Amino acid sequence: MNNIVRLFCLCFLFLLSETLSAHAVVTQYSLKITPIQANKSDNVTLTFNSKIELGLSQIYLVSKGDKHQLLTAENSSQQGQIIIHVPALDVGDYAIKFKIFAADGHLTEDVIHFTVLK
Amino acid sequence: MAGIADFLDSLVGGFDLICYALTIGGLFWGLFVLRPWNITSANSGLLLEKTIALIYKGGFLLAVAQIFKLILKVWLMTAVLERWPFPEFAQTTQFIGGIIRAILTVFLATYCYHTLRQYPYSKTHWVRAALVALPLIVSGAWLVHAAGRFDNQYLQMSLTVLHQLAAAAWVGGVLQLVNLWFLCQKKQISSEFWSLMLRRFSRFGVVAVIMILASGLPIALQYIDSWNGLVGTGYGNLLMVKIILLGMALCFAWLNKRAVDSYSASANDYIITHRVPYYIEAEAFVLITLLFTAASLASQPPTIDVPTLTASWQEVLNTFSPQIPQTISPSHTALIAGEAGRVAIIDQVPSLAATEWSNYNHNIAGIFLTVMSFFAMLSYVKYLPSPLSNLGRYLPLTKYWPLGFVGLGIFLFFRSDAETWPLGPIGFWESTFNNGEVLQHRIATLLVLLLGIFELSARMTKNPESKLPFVFPVMAAFGSLMLLTHSHVGFQAKSAFLIQIGHTSMGIFSLILACGRWLELKLEKPCSDIAGFISVAALFQIGIILMFYREPLY
Numbered sequence: 328m329n330n331i332v333r334l335f336c337l338c339f340l341f342l343l344s345e346t347l348s349a350h351a352v353v354t355q356y357s358l359k360i361t362p363i364q365a366n367k368s369d370n371v372t373l374t375f376n377s378k379i380e381l382g383l384s385q386i387y388l389v390s391k392g393d394k395h396q397l398l399t400a401e402n403s404s405q406q407g408q409i410i411i412h413v414p415a416l417d418v419g420d421y422a423i424k425f426k427i428f429a430a431d432g433h434l435t436e437d438v439i440h441f442t443v444l445k
Numbered sequence: 446m447a448g449i450a451d452f453l454d455s456l457v458g459g460f461d462l463i464c465y466a467l468t469i470g471g472l473f474w475g476l477f478v479l480r481p482w483n484i485t486s487a488n489s490g491l492l493l494e495k496t497i498a499l500i501y502k503g504g505f506l507l508a509v510a511q512i513f514k515l516i517l518k519v520w521l522m523t524a525v526l527e528r529w530p531f532p533e534f535a536q537t538t539q540f541i542g543g544i545i546r547a548i549l550t551v552f553l554a555t556y557c558y559h560t561l562r563q564y565p566y567s568k569t570h571w572v573r574a575a576l577v578a579l580p581l582i583v584s585g586a587w588l589v590h591a592a593g594r595f596d597n598q599y600l601q602m603s604l605t606v607l608h609q610l611a612a613a614a615w616v617g618g619v620l621q622l623v624n625l626w627f628l629c630q631k632k633q634i635s636s637e638f639w640s641l642m643l644r645r646f647s648r649f650g651v652v653a654v655i656m657i658l659a660s661g662l663p664i665a666l667q668y669i670d671s672w673n674g675l676v677g678t679g680y681g682n683l684l685m686v687k688i689i690l691l692g693m694a695l696c697f698a699w700l701n702k703r704a705v706d707s708y709s710a711s712a713n714d715y716i717i718t719h720r721v722p723y724y725i726e727a728e729a730f731v732l733i734t735l736l737f738t739a740a741s742l743a744s745q746p747p748t749i750d751v752p753t754l755t756a757s758w759q760e761v762l763n764t765f766s767p768q769i770p771q772t773i774s775p776s777h778t779a780l781i782a783g784e785a786g787r788v789a790i791i792d793q794v795p796s797l798a799a800t801e802w803s804n805y806n807h808n809i810a811g812i813f814l815t816v817m818s819f820f821a822m823l824s825y826v827k828y829l830p831s832p833l834s835n836l837g838r839y840l841p842l843t844k845y846w847p848l849g850f851v852g853l854g855i856f857l858f859f860r861s862d863a864e865t866w867p868l869g870p871i872g873f874w875e876s877t878f879n880n881g882e883v884l885q886h887r888i889a890t891l892l893v894l895l896l897g898i899f900e901l902s903a904r905m906t907k908n909p910e911s912k913l914p915f916v917f918p919v920m921a922a923f924g925s926l927m928l929l930t931h932s933h934v935g936f937q938a939k940s941a942f943l944i945q946i947g948h949t950s951m952g953i954f955s956l957i958l959a960c961g962r963w964l965e966l967k968l969e970k971p972c973s974d975i976a977g978f979i980s981v982a983a984l985f986q987i988g989i990i991l992m993f994y995r996e997p998l999y
Contacts, residue, residue, distance in 0.1 A: 350590070352746040376750035377593035382533035385526055389790045406595050422790050426525050431593035432518060432539040433744055434525055438790055 351377040351429035358441045365443050368415045371423065373439075375407040378430035386411055389422040389438070398423075416443045454517045455930040458740030461510040462609075463733060465585075467503025468553065469610065470617010471496065472578055473653075475571050478618060478645045482568040492634045493565035495624055497557055500574075504554025511547040515540060542587035549581040582606060590743050601667060604660050611656035612739070616732045618646050618653070623729055626722040640708060640717060647702045654695065668747035677756035679942050680745040683738060686929060686949050690735040690956070697728035723967035727960040730922050734929065734956050741930045754939050764943050765950075770808035770992045775801045780863050795998045803996045806860050810853060811991025817849030818985035825978045844904050850897025854890050861886035896920060914966050922959035928952030940997035947990050954990070957983035 355374040363369045381402055386409075388396045400411045411423065423439045474496065475481065481493055518539065522530040534540050556577050564570040583606070586592065591601030625642055628634045665684060675681035701724055704716040748755065775798040783796030824843035829836055862883050863869055865876035876883045896917065903914040929952040961980025965973045 350744055350746055351593070352750050354750055376746060378595075380533065380537050383522060383526065383530055383537070391791050393790050420791050424790065428522065428537075429593050430538055431590055431743075432537075432588070434518075434521055436525070440791075 350431055350433035351375045351379060351427050351435045353437065353439065356439060358439065363413060363416060363441065363443050365418045365445050366415050369413050371411045371413055372403060373409050373411065373423075373425070374405070375409075375427065375429070378407060379409060380428045380430060381409060383428035384409075385426045387424045388413060388416075389424050390416075391419060395424070418443050418445055454514065454521065455741060455744070456737075456926075457510055457514050457517060458743065459733075459737030459926070459930065461507060461514065462612075462736040462740055463616070464503045464507035464510055465609065466613040466616035466736065467499055467620060468501075468507055468550070468613075468617075469578060469582065470613040470615070471500035471503060471621060472571070472575050472617075473614040473649075474618050474621045474646075475500070476575060478621075478642060478649050481566045481571070484566065486635055486637070488635055489638070490565075492625070492628060492638060494562070495628060496621060497562050497565055499621065499624055501554045501557040501562070504550050504557060508547045508550040508554065511543055511550060515543045515547075538587055538592060542584060542592075546581065546584045546588065549584055553577050553581055582610060585609065590747075597667065601664060604664050608657060608660040608664065611653050611660060612736070615650055615653040615657065616729075616736060618649060619725060619729050619732055622646060622725050623722075626725065630722075636718075640705075640714065643701065643705050643717060643721065644709065647698075647705050650698055650702075654698075657691075668749055670749045671755075673758060674748035674752075674755055676758045676761050677942075678745075678748040678751055678754070679945065680742065680748045680751075682942070682946055682949055683742040683745060683929075686953060687735060687738050687742065689953055690731055690738060693956075693960075694728050694731045694735065697724045697731065700724050701728075720968060720972065723964055726967070727964055730960050730963065731956065734922065734925055737926050738929045754942070756939050756942055760939075760943060761946060764946055764995065765990070765993065768993050768995060770812060771801065771804045772808070774805040777863055777868050781869070784864075797998060800996045800998050802863065804994060806857075807991050807994035807996075809856060809860075811988050811994065813849055813853040813856065814984060814988030815992055816988075817846050817853075818981050818988055820846040820849075821981035821984065822978065825974055825981075845901065847897045847900035847904065850893050850900070854894035854897065857886070857890045857893060861890065892920075915963075918959040918962040918966070921955050921962065925952045925955035925959060928955060943997050947994055951987045951990055954983040954986045958987070 352375065353373050354376050357370075357372040363371070379402075381400060384400075386398045386400050388398050390396070396414075398411050398413065400409045402408070403410050413423075420440065420442050422441070425435075425437060425439075427435045427437075429435065479493075479496060481489070484493075519530055519534065522534065553574070557574055561570050561574050586602040586606045589602060589605040589609075591598055591605055594601060622642065625634075625638060629636050629639045669675050669678075669681055669684065675685065701721050704721045704724075708714055708717045779798040780796075780802050783794070783798045786792070786794030787796040787799055820843045823840065824846060826840065828834070829840065859867060862876065865871045865883055866873040869876075877887050899913060900917045903911065903917065906913060928948050958980050961976045961978075961983060963976075965977035965980060967973075968976060
């Protein structure tokens with residue numbers, strides 16, 4: 328009986344979650360103020376509430392049909408801020424999807440939607 | 446695989462805090478409560494041996510937990526980033542701080558194992574152990590929430606370390622009391638220690654709680670800037686859960702203190718030997734859950750950072766408002782048709798069918814639990830009022846209420862994964878072993894079925910020595926941990942928060958269910974009946990929350 332109880336406890340331990348924990352969140356982003364113009368490469372800045380380990384983070388551009396394109400980014404001079412290099416885009420709906428490793432050890436996934444206008 | 450790593454990370458965070466409480470709290474216990482250098486009793490050797498064993502075992506386990514946390518981070522990053530995270534990870538504060546903390550912990554545990562164990566009555570060695578622990582305590586500051594922040598960083602780091610220290614003193618002390626009671630119960634040490642340590646700890650505990658509040662309040666004020674933020678965000682919600690759990694633990698502490706005062710006045714030890722030990726066990730349940738909640742809180746973005754994602758108190762209240770349960774499910778075809786649009790990033794279309802499917806599952810599960818717990822409450826009734834007296838002969842049948850879990854398990858089996866057998870096109874074995882989420886649901890279903898069978902057997906067994914009855918409260922406490930430690934899932938979105946708030950409430954009731962049933966099994970009548978009734982009333986409350994559950998459209 329003890330073995331059954333132990334197995335039972337182990338099974339309980341195997342009940343898992345699906346998503347990631349979240350601590351680093353975007354507190355400001357430049358797209359709010361300066362939308363991206365069509366057919367012109369641009370930079371987007373994201374400001375986080377926490378220090379970011381950029382070397383352990385990934386940023387994607389998501390376009391129609393959920394196609395993913397890896398983007399490059401660099402640290403800004405302001406703490407917690409990164410600059411993302413966005414290529415020239417056609418008019419339409421897009422999203423920036425990021426996986427960010429914060430200095431407090433938490434890995435966050437999030438998405439910011441935006442529209443490219445003429 | 447990222448899900449497994451993330452979930453284990455939450456669990457290890459809580460386990461880490463328990464080990465920390467065992468080690469650091471154990472040192473506080475030795476220095477301020479036990480004070481071995483003043484002990485004159487001849488048979489105190491075993492007590493000191495066990496006390497120090499808890500400290501060094503906690504220390505070694507803390508080091509293992511710390512290393513395991515780093516391994517999990519590597520695993521998580523490899524799974525999420527789809528690449529090996531070194532050498533970048535080796536340069537992070539988390540990695541360097543984690544390794545340093547693990548080394549310092551091993552150093553402390555080794556000192557306690559090799560030296561303190563040899564000189565358990567020496568005040569000098571206890572003080573030296575505390576000094577050896579100091580770097581470990583300080584190193585923890587670089588691994589807390591505040592370490593990644595920009596504002597008042599060092600003040601927040603210091604306050605968090607103080608908060609952890611005070612909590613460790615309390616929880617570690619309670620765990621040492623449980624250890625002491627086991628020794629007294631087995632008559633391995635003199636029973637005089639029990640009353641003496643209870644008296645000392647009741648004073649020490651008050652100081653620890655004051656320190657917890659004094660260090661926790663400024664942190665809360667820094668991270669939460671409004672009342673709405675307290676009720677309308679994941680961070681605020683988990684803080685409220687912590688406050689409620691603290692309140693529960695303080696209730697037990699107050700019962701214990703009252704019993705100790707009464708013993709001091711009357712010298713009658715009935716309550717301190719027949720009730721207090723079990724109150725302390727229940728308090729330990731609550732405090733362990735509290736530590737896991739604290740670990741979960743550390744993964745939340747502070748309220749102050751998510752002003753646009755804060756739900757209003759009216760929205761929060763609305764999630765608990767009574768509604769007619771949804772008893773008609775959308776068709777399986779409608780559900781599958783809406784899935785592609787729901788999970789899309791661009792051109793996302795919320796799926797009404799998915800929301801209604803989920804509402805139906807929760808509401809029907811709520812009806813199961815409400816009906817079961819209603820019969821469970823009836824099982825405590827000895828006589829029915831006169832208009833219903835002829836139904837009294839059916840009352841003994843109410844003890845079979847755990848059978849409802851079997852029905853619930855069958856329901857979950859059919860409804861959990863719409864796309865798999867028996868409702869969907871994917872076969873049973875293919876879905877079970879190729880999809881981690883489906884595997885989880887299958888295991889959950891099996892567990893619910895087993896829980897029903899275990900609890901039914903436990904309530905019917907004639908063997909007074911059977912350990913079977915303890916499976917249910919332990920599992921309920923574990924269920925509570927699951928509900929509370931998973932509350933961070935997708936918390937950035939307001940709709941996800943509104944989903945989770947019901948789950949954290951159920952987590953608290955699940956803990957009440959666990960403590961109540963535990964005390965029912967341990968205490969004597971009539972206290973056991975009161976505790977048992979409170980326990981099933983908490984199950985009833987979980988059923989009500991599920992029955993009124995409404996998922997936001999997303």
